[in-house]
Amino acid sequence: MEARHLRYALALAEHQHFGRAAASLGIAQPPLSTQIAALEREVGERLFDRTPRGVFPTAAGEAFLARARSALAEMSRASVDASRAARGETGRLRIGFIGSALLAPLPDVLGRFRRTHPDVRLTLQELDSPASSDALLAGELDVAVGRGSPRGAGAEDLITVPIGADHLVAVVSTAHPFAGRPSVGVDQLAREPLVVSADAAASYLRPLFGADPAVLDGAAIARDIHTIAGLAACCAGVGLGPTRMRLLARNDVWFCDVEPRFRLPDLRMSFRATDSSPVLAAFLAIVRQNCSDVGTRLDELLARHPAVAERQPPLGAP
Known part of the structure; x- marks a missing residue:
């Protein structure tokens, strides 16, 4: 049984006539009659009464059609949900950050991300720089914002980009x-x-x-x-x-x-190079819009990292 069989049955119930139902579906009447008969054999019940006045659902047909409507609606919702997830509009993003990032640039970045992606579940945790790096390397975070670059086993598998300078x-x-x-x-x-x-x-x-x-x-x-x-x-x-x-x-x-003026390590954002999550990609797009010079630097880092090169064509490729 396929989705088209459910649509055929619903069209026939609506138009109560094989010819009119076939026309609404854009197919000829004989194939529709054949498909409805095959559906009834598969279900094991007569779903429609064929009468001189028209074609009407039986009691079994009414029960079947109710489920068919629900099934097609769920399939439509599933398609919408899949598309939204692929665009990064749903899902989860776990971010660890140091407190000073809440002064700039996180308020603008998180505010815009919340407005444009309201259905993404954001998990936010204030951590010092070493703790957020450790959590990112352990897979407990998707993004870490701290001062300086993460260190430790697995740090070579991270992409880290500056998002703010301080003295x-x-x-x-x-x-x-x-x-x-x-x-x-x-x-x-x-x-x-x-x-x-x-x-x-x-x-x-x-x-x-x-x-x-x-x-x-x-x-x-x-x-x-x-x-x-x-x-x-x-x-x-x-x-x-x-x-x-x-x-x-x-x-x-x-x-x-x-x-004398003393420059601090840059405020940096890190994430796993192997993370192909659409939610992360959507978040990075917001960062690009809010943090000057991040876009070009990020493209350079992504283009050079082996883990990224293995899963996608070079930036700018057709």
Whole structure:
């Protein structure tokens, strides 16, 4: 039994005449009569009464037609669902991110993705950079947004693209002596209690205090930039964080540039090169629209990666 047999039966029930039903279907009457007879043999029941007044469903036919309508409707919905899934309009996307990415660019990216893909299930989890990298490598995330490139076993199978640059700024209470200054020197910071994130203290801030790396050993450790700013506002120390921290809407803190200027590792987005999910592709398209220069860089990385080259033709190929 095929879908066309169900459509034949429904057309015959609607028009109550073999000739008119055949015309609506775009076929000749004899093949329709033959197909209906074959359907009745397969079902094992007479589905239509042929009378001089017309062709009418039997009780068995009415029961069959009710199921046929449901089956064809489900088949139509299945086709629609398959098309939507292939376009990345449904499915799931798991994203891990550091807190500073919520200042920029994630609000615009996630906001637009939510509006254009409302039926995708987004799972969002704030993690520090090492934790999000580990989760991505373990297959627990589809996208990781962190500072610097992921490291560890399997990192060579990831594609990582910069989505934002930052340099270091200091944040202090408005009651702190640094408040009101446009900048503060590294030597001055070395004499202050500091507040930093765990991954900053463990890795990329160490070169800042090259002459005295022990400065960071006594620093207060904060989970994210909001905590860094909050502790600075409480006079717990001088907070150190990325430029985008200036976007925090607080009137109880003051931001100073750090001199000499100290560039932080780029904010980077990573995903598995072997992930051919349409949902991921749809998300990357939104990232391209919101993050300058990401598109060209992403195309270059995709074109060079062996895992991508194996599953699709080169970019720009017909």
